[in-house]
Amino acid sequence: MSDPVLRLTDVSRVHGTGAAEVQALRGVSLAAYAGELVAIMGPSGSGKSSLLTIAGGLDSPTSGSVSVDGQDLGEAGISGRAKLRRTSIGYVFQDFNLIPALTAAENVSLPLELDGAGRRPARDAARVALEEVGLDGFADRFPDEMSGGQRQRIAIARAIVGERRLILADEPTGALDTETGEDILKLIRARCDAGAAGVLVTHEPRYASWADRVIYVRDGLVVDEAGETPSTVFATGVEQ
Amino acid sequence: MSVKHALLALLEKPRYGYELRAEFEQRTGASWPLNVGQVYTTLSRLERDGLVEAGGTDAEGRSLYQLTEAGRVEVKGWFDSPVERTQPQRDELAIKLAVAVAVPSVDVGKVVQQQRNATMQALQGYRRQARSGAGDDLAGGLVLDRLVFAAEAEIRWLDHCESRLRRAAATSTAPEPAEPTEPTDGGTR
Numbered sequence A: 001m002s003d004p005v006l007r008l009t010d011v012s013r014v015h016g017t018g019a020a021e022v023q024a025l026r027g028v029s030l031a032a033y034a035g036e037l038v039a040i041m042g043p044s045g046s047g048k049s050s051l052l053t054i055a056g057g058l059d060s061p062t063s064g065s066v067s068v069d070g071q072d073l074g075e076a077g078i079s080g081r082a083k084l085r086r087t088s089i090g091y092v093f094q095d096f097n098l099i100p101a102l103t104a105a106e107n108v109s110l111p112l113e114l115d116g117a118g119r120r121p122a123r124d125a126a127r128v129a130l131e132e133v134g135l136d137g138f139a140d141r142f143p144d145e146m147s148g149g150q151r152q153r154i155a156i157a158r159a160i161v162g163e164r165r166l167i168l169a170d171e172p173t174g175a176l177d178t179e180t181g182e183d184i185l186k187l188i189r190a191r192c193d194a195g196a197a198g199v200l201v202t203h204e205p206r207y208a209s210w211a212d213r214v215i216y217v218r219d220g221l222v223v224d225e226a227g228e229t230p231s232t233v234f235a236t237g238v239e240q
Numbered sequence B: 001m002s003v004k005h006a007l008l009a010l011l012e013k014p015r016y017g018y019e020l021r022a023e024f025e026q027r028t029g030a031s032w033p034l035n036v037g038q039v040y041t042t043l044s045r046l047e048r049d050g051l052v053e054a055g056g057t058d059a060e061g062r063s064l065y066q067l068t069e070a071g072r073v074e075v076k077g078w079f080d081s082p083v084e085r086t087q088p089q090r091d092e093l094a095i096k097l098a099v100a101v102a103v104p105s106v107d108v109g110k111v112v113q114q115q116r117n118a119t120m121q122a123l124q125g126y127r128r129q130a131r132s133g134a135g136d137d138l139a140g141g142l143v144l145d146r147l148v149f150a151a152e153a154e155i156r157w158l159d160h161c162e163s164r165l166r167r168a169a170a171t172s173t174a175p176e177p178a179e180p181t182e183p184t185d186g187g188t189r
C-alpha cells in the first residue's frame, strides 16, 4: 500500500498541569489513506476533537508525531503547518466556523487567497467548489441568509477547494436533521471516492457507516476498530 | 409477523399468486423474500376466512384473487391500528448480554464490541445498497431506512451497555468480569 495521507504515531496530548492535568490522548496511532474515509467514534470527552485538531495541525501533540502527505507537522514549524492548512488540509467544524461578513464565495476562496492565489482564480475555484456541494447560485449570499445545511455546505466547499488531500470533519452533522446530515456525508464521501483521505468524527452510527473503517476511542485510547478492510477487521486489541 | 395483512392490502387490485408475491417483494425492496408456496397457503386461508374470493381469470387464464367486503374492512382495520408492541419478540442479543453479565467467565465487553462491529458492518452494507440505488423508489427506500434506523439503535444501545458496564466496573471494589484484560497494541495498522 502507498504511504498514508495522514499518519499519527503514538500521539499523546496533555492539557493543563498538576491537579488540573487532563490526558486527552494517550498514545494514539492511526493512518488514513488516499481514497479512504475513516470514522472516529466515542463518547464526549474521549478525545475525538483533540485527535482531529492535532491531525489538522491546529494543535500539537505533547508527544508522538503527525505527518500529512509525508510531511512531519512538528518539523514543518508554525509557518509550514499554516501552509499545509491552507493547501492540503480541509477542516470542517460542527459550528461551520464561517466568517459572517464574507459571502459564501469569499468564505470558500479565503484560504486560496491567503495562500497567494490571485483573486480571480481563487474566486473561480470557489465557484467550482460551491457547485460541487450544490450551492451554485448562492455564491454572493451571506451565511446568515442561508439555512444550517447550506452553511455546512459552504464549510465543506471551503474544506475541499483547491483539491485538498486530507478532509477532517469534526461532527459536521451535529446541528443538522438526518436528511441534511446524510447530504453532508454524501459530499465528504464523494471527495474521498475522488482520492482524498477523510477523517470524520461523529457519535452517530448512521454517519459512521459511510466510512470504510470505524475507529472507537475512549479515554484517549483507540479501543476497537470495525471496517471493511479484511486485514483490519477485529485486528486491534482491546484496552487494558 | 404474518404477511397476511400486507398481501391482503395488495389485493386492492385483483392479482394472481405470482404477481402478488412479486408486488410484495418489489414494494419491500426484497428485504423479506417470500416463497410462492407461502403466498398460496396464505391466499387459501384468506379465502377460507372469507376475506378474499376468486375473481375470474386474466387474459392468460391465470386465476385472480380479489378482496371481499370483509377483506376490505380487515385491511382498513390494519392500517387504522398501530402494530402491536406489547410483547417484544424474544431478543437473543438482550438475552445474551443479560446472561453474559451473570456468567463470570464471560468477557461482556468483548461480547458488546463484537456485536457492535457486526452491526456496524450490517449498517455499512445497507449504506452500500442505498448507494447502489436500492432505496431509490419510495417504498424500497422506506424499508431500507427502517433497517438503518434499527441497526443504528442497536449500536447506540450497545454503546450505552458499554458505558454502563464500565461504570459498574469502576464502582465495584471486586474485579469485575466486564473489564477487558487483554493488552492493547494501542493503535491501528
Ligand SMILES: Nc1ncnc2c1ncn2[C@@H]1O[C@H](COP(=O)(O)OP(=O)(O)O)[C@@H](O)[C@H]1O
Pocket: A015, A016, A022, A023, A024, A042, A043, A044, A045, A046, A047, A048, A049, A050, A051
Ligand atoms: N484546551 C483544553 N484545555 C483543557 N482540557 C481540554 C482542552 N481540550 C480538551 N480538553 C479535555 O480533554 C478531554 C478530551 O476532549 P475532546 O478532545 O474535546 O473530546 P471529544 O471531542 O471526544 O468530546 C476532555 O476531558 C476535555 O475536557
Ligand SMILES: [Mg+2]
Pocket: A048, A049, A050
Ligand atoms: Mg468534540
